[in-house]
Amino acid sequence: MISGVEATVPLLGVVAPRCIVKQATVKRCVVALLLVSVVSIFYYTQYVISSPLSSLIHRDTRPEPSIRCSTLRGATRLPVAPDHRSEARLRIDPKVLVFVETLYSRVGREIVELLVYNRIKYKVEVAGKSLPVLTNLDKGRYGVLIFENLNKYLQMDKWNRELLDKYCREYSVGIIGFAPPGEESLVGAQLKGFPLFIHTNLRLKDAQLNAASPILRLTRSGETAWGPLPGGDWTIFQPNHSTYELLAWAYRDSLDYTDEKSPLATVIQDHGRYDGIQRVLFGSGLRFWLHKLLLLDSLSYLSHGQLSLSLNRMVLVDVDDIFVGEKGTRLKKDDVLALLATQQRIQALVPGFKFNLGFSGNYFHHGTSEENLGDDILLENVDRFTWFSHMWNHQQPHLYENVTHLQLDMALNKQFAKEHGIPTASGYSVSPHHSGVYPVHEGLYEAWKRVWNIKVTSTEEYPHLRPARLRRGFVHRNIMVLPRQTCGLFTHTIFIERYPGGRNRLDESIQGGELFQTIVYNPINIFMTHMSNYGNDRLALYTFESVIKFIQCWTNLRLSSAPPLQLGERYFQLYPEEADPVWGNPCDDLRHQKIWSRNKTCDQLPRFLVIGPQKTGTTALYTFLSIHPTISSNLPSPDTFEEIQFFNGKNYYKGLDWYMSFFPVAKNESSRYLFEKSATYFDGELVPRRAHALLPKAKLITILLSPARRAYSWYQHTRAHGDPIANNYSFHAVITASDTAPKPLRDLRNRCLNPGKYAQHLERWLSYYLPQQLHIIDGEQLRQNPVETLHELQRFLKITPAFNYSTHLRYDPKKGFFCQVTNEERTKCLGKNKGRQYPPMEDRSYKLLQRYYLSHNTALVKLLKRLGSRTIPQWLKDDLTDTVMT
Numbered sequence: 001m002i003s004g005v006e007a008t009v010p011l012l013g014v015v016a017p018r019c020i021v022k023q024a025t026v027k028r029c030v031v032a033l034l035l036v037s038v039v040s041i042f043y044y045t046q047y048v049i050s051s052p053l054s055s056l057i058h059r060d061t062r063p064e065p066s067i068r069c070s071t072l073r074g075a076t077r078l079p080v081a082p083d084h085r086s087e088a089r090l091r092i093d094p095k096v097l098v099f100v101e102t103l104y105s106r107v108g109r110e111i112v113e114l115l116v117y118n119r120i121k122y123k124v125e126v127a128g129k130s131l132p133v134l135t136n137l138d139k140g141r142y143g144v145l146i147f148e149n150l151n152k153y154l155q156m157d158k159w160n161r162e163l164l165d166k167y168c169r170e171y172s173v174g175i176i177g178f179a180p181p182g183e184e185s186l187v188g189a190q191l192k193g194f195p196l197f198i199h200t201n202l203r204l205k206d207a208q209l210n211a212a213s214p215i216l217r218l219t220r221s222g223e224t225a226w227g228p229l230p231g232g233d234w235t236i237f238q239p240n241h242s243t244y245e246l247l248a249w250a251y252r253d254s255l256d257y258t259d260e261k262s263p264l265a266t267v268i269q270d271h272g273r274y275d276g277i278q279r280v281l282f283g284s285g286l287r288f289w290l291h292k293l294l295l296l297d298s299l300s301y302l303s304h305g306q307l308s309l310s311l312n313r314m315v316l317v318d319v320d321d322i323f324v325g326e327k328g329t330r331l332k333k334d335d336v337l338a339l340l341a342t343q344q345r346i347q348a349l350v351p352g353f354k355f356n357l358g359f360s361g362n363y364f365h366h367g368t369s370e371e372n373l374g375d376d377i378l379l380e381n382v383d384r385f386t387w388f389s390h391m392w393n394h395q396q397p398h399l400y401e402n403v404t405h406l407q408l409d410m411a412l413n414k415q416f417a418k419e420h421g422i423p424t425a426s427g428y429s430v431s432p433h434h435s436g437v438y439p440v441h442e443g444l445y446e447a448w449k450r451v452w453n454i455k456v457t458s459t460e461e462y463p464h465l466r467p468a469r470l471r472r473g474f475v476h477r478n479i480m481v482l483p484r485q486t487c488g489l490f491t492h493t494i495f496i497e498r499y500p501g502g503r504n505r506l507d508e509s510i511q512g513g514e515l516f517q518t519i520v521y522n523p524i525n526i527f528m529t530h531m532s533n534y535g536n537d538r539l540a541l542y543t544f545e546s547v548i549k550f551i552q553c554w555t556n557l558r559l560s561s562a563p564p565l566q567l568g569e570r571y572f573q574l575y576p577e578e579a580d581p582v583w584g585n586p587c588d589d590l591r592h593q594k595i596w597s598r599n600k601t602c603d604q605l606p607r608f609l610v611i612g613p614q615k616t617g618t619t620a621l622y623t624f625l626s627i628h629p630t631i632s633s634n635l636p637s638p639d640t641f642e643e644i645q646f647f648n649g650k651n652y653y654k655g656l657d658w659y660m661s662f663f664p665v666a667k668n669e670s671s672r673y674l675f676e677k678s679a680t681y682f683d684g685e686l687v688p689r690r691a692h693a694l695l696p697k698a699k700l701i702t703i704l705l706s707p708a709r710r711a712y713s714w715y716q717h718t719r720a721h722g723d724p725i726a727n728n729y730s731f732h733a734v735i736t737a738s739d740t741a742p743k744p745l746r747d748l749r750n751r752c753l754n755p756g757k758y759a760q761h762l763e764r765w766l767s768y769y770l771p772q773q774l775h776i777i778d779g780e781q782l783r784q785n786p787v788e789t790l791h792e793l794q795r796f797l798k799i800t801p802a803f804n805y806s807t808h809l810r811y812d813p814k815k816g817f818f819c820q821v822t823n824e825e826r827t828k829c830l831g832k833n834k835g836r837q838y839p840p841m842e843d844r845s846y847k848l849l850q851r852y853y854l855s856h857n858t859a860l861v862k863l864l865k866r867l868g869s870r871t872i873p874q875w876l877k878d879d880l881t882d883t884v885m886t
């Protein structure tokens with residue numbers, strides 16, 4: 001008999017002989033062996049893998065980069081394809097028109113995602129009976145047309161097809177088409193109207209590229225993508241005309257197929273020698289990674305280089321949490337030496353490459369003695385890396401309420417750096433868990449500037465973590481915030497065998513998958529890794545060396561690296577329009593909420609905005625609303641009084657904290673209706689976009705008055721404020737100023753007249769907000785019957801019970817307006833600068849302005865009808881009637 005105690009790991013070597021000696025039954029032996037195996041597996045997984053010995057155990061199985069690639073074995077690199085600029089006389093904008101089957105169809109979505117990733121402009125059109133407008137005066141609108149489903153192009157009705165083909169010939173515009181998976185398998189079917197034959201529903205393997213193809217630019221030929229191509233529904237092309245040239249081919253992936261040696265065209269180029277139109281046809285969608293590259297090259301080629309991406313890519317690898325890792329996961333001497341050796345090999349492929357180490361000094365020498373030696377070796381080689389400050393104690397900055405404490409902790413890390421010879425002038429820092437970078441914690445920016453003179457940082461969180469293709473950069477308080485890419489390695493991914501989804505998942509990402517594509521699509525890449533990714537299996541070394549080799553193998557990209565400051569400068573040279581931030585609502589994203597200050601709440605944001613325009617009675621409305629018991633306005637601004645003027649102008653750059661400081665509400669006060677009024681929001685070009693990013697659910701209130709009378713009131717207001725131009729020129733001179741008039745006069749004219757183009761501005765707001773979110777107040781009604789106006793407004797805002805204004809507002813004959821009732825006899829009216837006394841507008845000016853605003857007022861009537869307005873304001877009718885009569 002074998003006792004349970006005997007059948008444990010230490011008895012491993014004893015059990016079997018005893019079985020033989022005692023000649024126990026075979027059955028018992030098998031049971032005992034099974035038991036021993038189970039216990040050993042349990043012991044191994046529970047204790048050995050997670051013990052400090054684990055690195056020894058895994059040492060033999062550490063992955064080594066092994067990319068099947070002839071170039072890397074020393075084969076000569078083929079010359080890089082020339083750029084695609086041609087002599088063609090182009091009258092096109094570099095924009096792509098994508099014909100999709102439906103707005104949700106898969107290949108269409110994949111095409112659009114690829115365009116977005118590469119910041120290529122596009123328009124999506126559902127392929128249907130009619131064609132979109134293709135020209136704009138004498139200019140073509142699109143550089144390349146893409147058909148998600150090639151059949152939609154082939155089966156287009158004759159009239160549209162002729163029109164489209166004519167456009168392509170006239171403007172040298174190429175067509176890209178994707179063969180859809182067929183319901184039935186076709187063998188040798190002819191493509192309608194073309195000397196081209198297809199076979200469908202095939203399984204393929206081992207893709208190769210035509211080195212002689214003029215299309216290849218970003219993509220490098222000369223290699224084989226070994227293994228099956230994704231999907232079993234490939235279409236291949238068999239041409240019967242000299243216009244066709246193969247771009248890519250593969251081989252039949254079928255055991256019973258005898259002729260598997262002959263190449264089958266999966267992507268084919270039509271040079272346009274048959275009907276004057278250049279095309280590239282794909283035998284499947286974009287599931288195969290190589291096709292994504294070929295699509296980018298085809299866009300470049302067919303647009304005559306107008307849609308060519310730069311071939312330069314910069315790559316920086318941050319290693320965060322240096323010294324932070326737990327015992328057993330930190331770097332030992334050999335790991336540091338491996339880090340240096342890999343860095344040297346990468347430098348041969350990526351000039352300027354150095355791992356960028358982010359340290360937290362508080363954890364120095366916190367490992368085992370071997371790991372502490374690793375810390376020392378890192379510092380001995382301090383000059384061979386670049387360095388940046390992480391955080392002294394790895395505390396998240398948004399948790400510091402007090403900037404001084406944050407500064408003190410940062411200073412400790414700086415002191416540590418100085419004592420250990422770590423350079424302190426990189427101007428770069430990364431915040432633990434992205435905390436405080438976005439959403440912005442002002443304290444972090446302030447402390448960074450003061451202690452470290454930080455000029456650049458990076459985050460994955462702007463505007464959101466996902467989708468990665470939409471990550472962008474911005475500049476705040478002169479600190480450049482760069483988008484950071486993800487490489488698939490996290491603090492706990494330290495053994496390849498335990499990589500989520502298995503080793504294949506990581507290899508797929510490297511070999512044409514997510515990581516590879518990230519580098520292909522992003523000119524500037526900053527990857528985040530952690531110290532633990534360089535110990536243990538050294539997964540990060542494997543990952544980066546492999547992906548860089550794969551890029552070398554399959555692309556003509558020129559990789560390089562540089563310190564973060566240079567990367568930042570390059571980034572904003574490439575994308576200057578991104579410098580302007582767009583503040584989103586932190587409460588719309590759980591991740592953002594977690595890294596935002598704990599004492600902030602989204603209740604501190606307004607629920608509705610009074611957007612103007614100026615001189616329509618916005619101050620009166622603001623004052624009346626402030627009387628309401630459950631409505632609260634913002635606190636006054638020292639510069640702009642009751643208006644914050646956040647979404648337009650410079651205040652926007654002061655950030656969200658600044659804006660929210662005008663709405664100090666206690667956490668339990670969420671039932672209050674906060675609002676803000678800034679009359680210049682109405683016509684601000686950027687305002688609707690910015691307002692919507694922060695307050696997508698807000699309601700909007702606008703007041704409209706005769707635009708002519710509004711313009712005159714504005715002129716009087718500007719004069720009263722001492723504007724020299726308004727005081728030197730009559731109203732008539734201002735509104736009739738020609739485009740050759742002095743600039744200050746022209747500017748004044750524009751500021752005076754532009755807000756009155758109501759329909760145009762409202763349409764801009766309505767391109768972000770739903771019509772149900774907009775409430776239009778008739779300015780005349782507000783003057784004459786504010787009680788009724790406010791009643792309707794409360795209904796729109798769904799405020800119950802409605803506040804009865806009739807006892808709170810009274811007409812003041814002296815002022816000529818309704819004012820706030822203070823007691824039986826007295827009222828409190830707006831100051832002298834509202835409801836001013838000034839001479840009436842000259843008749844000729846009024847008539848001129850009626851004509852000037854005619855088209856805008858007509859558009860307003862249409863807009864109001866579209867919005868379901870039952871009554872058209874009297875002033876609008878008058879303005880239009882008077883115009884017709886003159």
Ligand SMILES: Nc1ncnc2c1ncn2[C@@H]1O[C@H](COP(=O)(O)OS(=O)(=O)O)[C@@H](OP(=O)(O)O)[C@H]1O
Nearest residue numbers: 614615616617618619620679713817818834835836
């Ligand atoms: N109750 C009440 N009291 C005083 N004034 C009133 C009131 N209701 C509407 N109005 C009209 O509001 C005009 C000023 O508009 P705004 O407050 O929007 O001007 S501003 O843009 O904020 O400067 C102001 O324009 P002017 O008459 O040209 O001064 C008034 O006509």
